[in-house]
Amino acid sequence: MSAALPRSDCNDPNRAPVCPEASAPPRRRRAWVAIAVALLVSGFGSMDRLYADDLSPIMAGQIAASAQRIAGGVESTWRAGDSLLGPLLGRYGRLQLAREIGLLEQALGASRPAAEAWEAVADHARALGNTPRLIEALDRVVALALARGDYDSASTRAGELLKHARQAGLVRAQAAAEGYLGIVARRRGELEEARAHQETALALRRSQHDRSGEAQVLMNLGTVHRDLGDFARALELQIDALELRRSLGDSEKLDLSYRNIALLYREIEDTEQARRNFEAALDASRRHFDPQSMAGALGSYASFSNDLGDAAKALTMARQARAIDANIGNRPYVGLEDLEIGRALIRLDRDGEAAVALQEALTIGRELKHREITGGALLHLGRIALRAGDEALATQRLDEAISILAEAGLKPALSEAFGAREKIAVASGQLASAIEYAHRRAALREEMLGTRAGRQLAALKSRYERADADQRIRLLSLNNEVQSLRLNQQALLRNAGIGVAAALGLLLALLARRYRTTQQLNRALQQKNAEISAHEARLEAANAQLSTQAAELYQAAITDPLTGAYNRGHLLRQLDEHLRQALETGRDLSVLLIDFDHFKTINDEHGHLYGDRVLAGGIQIVRQWLEPGDLVGRYGGEEFIVVMPGRNAQEAATLAERLRAKVAQGLASLGEGRRSPTISIGLAGLRDCGAASLEDLLGAADVAVYRAKAEGRNRVVPYAA
Missing domain, CATH: 3.30.70.270 (Reverse transcriptase/Diguanylate cyclase domain)
Structure with a gap:
């Protein structure tokens, strides 16, 4: 798995704020709603055990399974209650009941029942002409559709949300709709359209001083720039989003920001930075007790561990993530995690178990028409067949994998597939075919090397520019302190003049005081000047290091590492x-x-x-x-x-x-x-x-x-x- 897919978060700040009710229901209907919700919640036992201070991956899987069972009971009871109590509750009461059920199902992580409840809220709101509730329901429906991967439904509902938000003049809801349309466009590969939507959303969030929403849009915009290949800008946006969320306090979830930054560092092969940010994402998901976020962090970290050759760690994390996603019903990510399980088992020489996991991944990939899962599963199943000596089956699977991976642009996996096909061609005596695959693999690896070197230079430049900006801020702060000291010195001189005019007898005392103060100020000024000189020296050293690293990267990009000749x-x-x-x-x-x-x-x-x-x-x-x-x-x-x-x-x-x-x-x-x-x-x-x-x-x-x-x-x- 070359990169973990982004997971939608229904409680994300990108969601439009809950709109105030248009009007309160009559007292009798409020009573019926309260009774109905009480009946739904009763009988499912205490929820306290779901809120433990120490959330482990295994506990997260168990909690997700328990939550899904409770969600199923809630849905059945709601259906029965809506049929029985509907005439008594009336249209508004049924809307309120469906809304409470939707919130409860979302809290339990049950996306399908939650989506059905919010669709019911939208239908009731349309019938009542209640625009605030309709906008809230559409917002929830779009977020849940994105979580399921239903991009057609998400696009349709986001367009409807944008239309109603504009008519009602609700700027935050417009920003949410633009953000959702940007997410859909990015996942469909329409990157310029995605960037336009996200930049519009960013302007709307800033016009409302919505800093939490601004952080979410910055993160989404950074993901778009990553897909466009602008890694320096992507890293800058993701770090800005993380810093903004940190400034907003503990209520903000940081796991997705850390994970996006980790994925960027993984792409440019900065292993230490990637590992540090993956671990920070896991810690953040534990602190906020969010099994779905934990599954995302574990799945991404498992793929990263497989890339590093740590198969045992990758296997443990991928199985933990799969347990959570299987219970939540998140099939795309179950398929991706089966793929990582298969990769780890192959490295551990457990080909029989690997084939079972990869076959499950292949089934899911074909059902969902997911090219990354399908191509990856075929590649590794082909490797297993080759190791078993079944060249015909290996050739069939690898040729299909090459077609899918080439279409999807997944270059690392495609390079691996070319290498496997070269081995088959050599073993079967097809030397011309072997040479062709060897040349294709060499050209692809050279292209990836050039791309990677460019990304590393861009990221290095981004870090340097950020460090330079911080350095300038510190220098300006020091200059301001120097100016303040000079102003204080001038004020003291004026006071000394007034003192001389007022009382000649105090002249000596004032002069002595001024002398001592001037000495102190001069020493402080010298110290500040020394600090400025030290900062300038460090900046020059950073410039020299950047030049050296750039020269080394260029030399590595044009040289064959074995012979020292040009590549x-x-x-x-x-x-x-x-x-x-x-x-x-x-x-x-x-x-x-x-x-x-x-x-x-x-x-x-x-x-x-x-x-x-x-x-x-x-x-x-x-x-x-x-x-x-x-x-x-x-x-x-x-x-x-x-x-x-x-x-x-x-x-x-x-x-x-x-x-x-x-x-x-x-x-x-x-x-x-x-x-x-x-x-x-x-x-x-x-x-x-x-x-x-x-x-x-x-x-x-x-x-x-x-x-x-x-x-x-x-x-x-x-x-x-």
Whole structure:
């Protein structure tokens, strides 16, 4: 599971405030409502045991199950009571009764019965023309529809809520409707529309000085920016939402803010920050005694633990979250948690149990048309089949997973699926197919590396800008203190002048006092100036650290970590630029395509660590014998490219032969009784092959290296048209 899905909270500040009643019911109807609600609550036992100070995940699951049983009884009793007492209660009394039932069902976490009760409130309110109650009911219905994943219903009801709120001039209800429409748009992938709705909601909340609602909208807007790829802005908005909620006191729920911040740090691979915020989300859900919030935090933390390889911890958390969500009836999250359970069991080598959990996840994913669950379940079921030796079943499941994951844009899981398919192709002797999957996986991993480096730089920049802003605030505060001290000094001087004019006899005493005070103020001023200098020094150090980290990130993004040569993306960009210049100026350009001979056999016979030593040692020798201005980079697997600007084919052939001989001589010492590694080199000169594009030039070099291998390997072969 690449990211935990956001869970709707029916008690969220984004919900419109409860509207005042349009008019009070007659006394007789109020009495009947009180009697009916008393009858509903009676018989279900004491609720005190649900409010324990120490809420554990296991206790949360038991509480959720108990609450669902109580909710079912409440619903049955309400249906019977509404039928029996309806004529006595009248339309308004039935509205009040349905409203109390809706609040009770929501408190018990029963979303379906609660939604039916609030739909009844909306129907009664329409019949009575009671706009405040209609707006309240629509607000609740939308929140519950979002919790169930019923986005069509949520969109329709949110539009109706917005229309009635505008007609009634209720700004907070308009803000709630805009926020809901933004959530629906984001979950449908309409991100620009989602951002527009959330920004409108934010302006409305601020116009009403609704700080709690503003915090909720900031959090939702941050999630939209995360999906847009603007991680710096997303992190800034989520931190602003968290700080605003903290300032509002203990009544505010902080778990979802912590969880969203943790997910952002997880995306940029800041493990320590992600772990710290996941644990803060769990603590916050325990403090507010909210099983549904706890399930969300546990499920997200389980996915994060699986990513880190802590399978035992992931399994425990995923099972705890599943117990809660299963009792609440939250099927999408049950499916996601089954997926994490399967991932953990595979890592623990318990494939039989993993297959059961993943099959359940697959069933839920297909029913809900949930691509993340379906694709992930198929991927891991394919891995289990591959480990069991059933290549046909593994191929079928992995091919379906690749189609779904590619459509959903879930790149980490897609990369894993490509790797599994490559293994199947190699095992079945389909080398062309294996090479294709290897190249697709390498390209995807390179794309993810570039994206991740950009996100890390953006997050680092965001942190620096926030630290810089805090530093400026502190400096301004220090400057204000200095100004205040100077004003005090001036006031003392004026007082001294007045004292001199009033009584010459007090002159010496006043001068002495002024002198002492001035000395104290000067010392204080010197201390403040020293503090300012220290702050400026720390700021300069932070700037230097930022520059160093940015340079390191850039170098990591363009370099192959094994050999130290340029990676494929940077190499091809440099080659394309040299080719363009050569075509414009008429200069020659030569390219060597180097392939390590029998490399797969070397890996199979001596292991991948020895194969890595061969590649690293061979390329180190190549780099030593290159001329200034030449480039070397990893093209893919055991293939490397040397770019020689301004060198014709004859000159390049001389250097290529020298490289071949030096590599064979240098790698012979690695053999120690094993096969001595050698290289084959294909040479392509721009003028000789008549290439007009990068693809033509590389194609010519590729043809030449295949000829070198066909002629016996360990040789240099130039391209011949």
